[in-house]
Amino acid sequence: MTRAGGWLLAAAALTLPLWLSSAYHLHVAIMAGIFGVLALSLNLLLGFAGQLSLGHAAFFGIGAYTSALLTLKGEWSFWPALAAAVALAGAAGWLVGRLSLKLRGAYFVLVTISFAGVISLVSVNWIELTNGPLGLPGVPAPELFGWSLRSKTAYYYLVLAGLALSYLVSARLVKSRIGRAFVALRENEPLAESVGVDVTHYLVLAAVVSAGMAGLGGSLYAHYTRFVSPEVFLFTYTVTMVVMVVAGGKGTLAGPLVGAVLFTVLPEALRAAASWQWQMLAYGVLLVLLVFFLPRGIVPALQALRRRGAS
């Protein structure tokens, strides 16, 4: 993306509430922002380190539950609860990373799925803590210096800040030595190892940062919908993240954002025309079509087009 284009986009995102008059449109923008955080998070593992996590909803859900429980039962305020959500999700990422550091490909995927399955069952069955399938209603809205961020406009800016933070962390990380190590591992692990890249260290690091970021998304989600239930662990969330990253372009910084906006706005726009099941059916078909026709995603395809136009 050119620098001017980037500034233009940032300006548009900052002034969005001024020209989106309806609360519904703002709601869609907030959800796109939260999914943007989640897509960036999955992209670190899938796009840069080359490991597909199909249990990413677990880190999202851990963040959501941590933040909700601390503010509801512990009477913490929002900001420390948010930090705790990121920390606990990151710790879960560390655990999964340590456990599965010897596993690759399908086996890594299976461990992440199993981890999410166990956590989801705990959230349903540990009723004293989580209130079971009934969930936790009345999660408080965040406050900043005594101001409630309850309004949609205020919450939009909170999510935008979270998204910007996730983007900056991703950008700093992948443009640093660490990011180059990730890519080296993804492209050729034995070769990377032979030139001294510590595989275990970097894969665990990728898992921790990615999971912490998903925890941030979870906390933002919990305090926005004001309700958390075992549904946050639904596989649908993981699938949505995967579709966003793969469609947008894994291993790019802009790709997950494009995917997140596209696959939040599109289903909402099609809501009147097609039911939820049709949309999910379309997701499945779309994933297959993407692999066949646009395997690298939208952003890399556009970049290739522009390069061809320039030369």
Added chain:
Amino acid sequence: MAELLQHLVNGLVLGGTYALLGIGLTLIFGLMNVVNFAHGEFYTLGAYVAFAALAWAGVDFFVALLMAIAAGAALGWLCEVTLLRPLRGESIDTTMLVMIGVWIAMQNGELLVWGGVAKSIPHPFPTAPLVLGPVAIAPLRIFVLVLAAALIAASWLLIQKTKLGRAMRATFQDRDTAALMGVGIGRIHAATFAFGSGLAAAAGALLGPVFLVYPSMGDLASLKAFSVVILGGLGNLPGATLGGLLLGIVEELGAGYISSGYRDAVGFVIIILVLLFRPSGLFARQERIA
């Protein structure tokens, strides 16, 4: 003691169908190197075909089972030929993404066709349990166990004694050499996928009448199939059989003595523990087929 025996018998019935699911998946995974996340959807398909055949057409139970197997095998074949064949030689991640897409599409297609309400499959067996000493077992469950055992035996015969089975074993051991010796790899892949999907559909048709049929039933079935494959070792048919029975029994014991809410956690925990401590499976000296 009586309670323990009862749990063992129930676990055996469950385990027989898990073994069917696992055998199908271990062949597909081991031979084609495809992580088939849609495996559970063929199980669901089998259950719905059995439902349609028994509740609407009112056919015999055996005929319904055969129809389910045929439908699963046909769709599996179609899936391999249209989606997986063009991607042969691509990385395992690529085909995995395609199969995740197939999984989501099939499950939501089923939801659209059948609706979300769970259905029970009518079956011709008396509901009064047979009492054998301390153990009571419904006649339907005996029938399920016997048929599962028969299907497992048939699969074993197919792999060990037929020309197709020999070609499959050869492909598993060394694809390139098998191809040089005149084995049609494309044909073997299609046959393997159809065979595995047919077995999954059979498991669905058998367990459907025992439990209820609903569109998302395949998710847990997939995970159980993966636990069985991991327990038994990749491409290991006796391993998958033993793994299936073991998973069924451990689940039943866990649900009976620990907590029924965590029944389905058993499969997840098995996946994690086996992959951590014995990644080649409990029963395998090395990865092999049959």
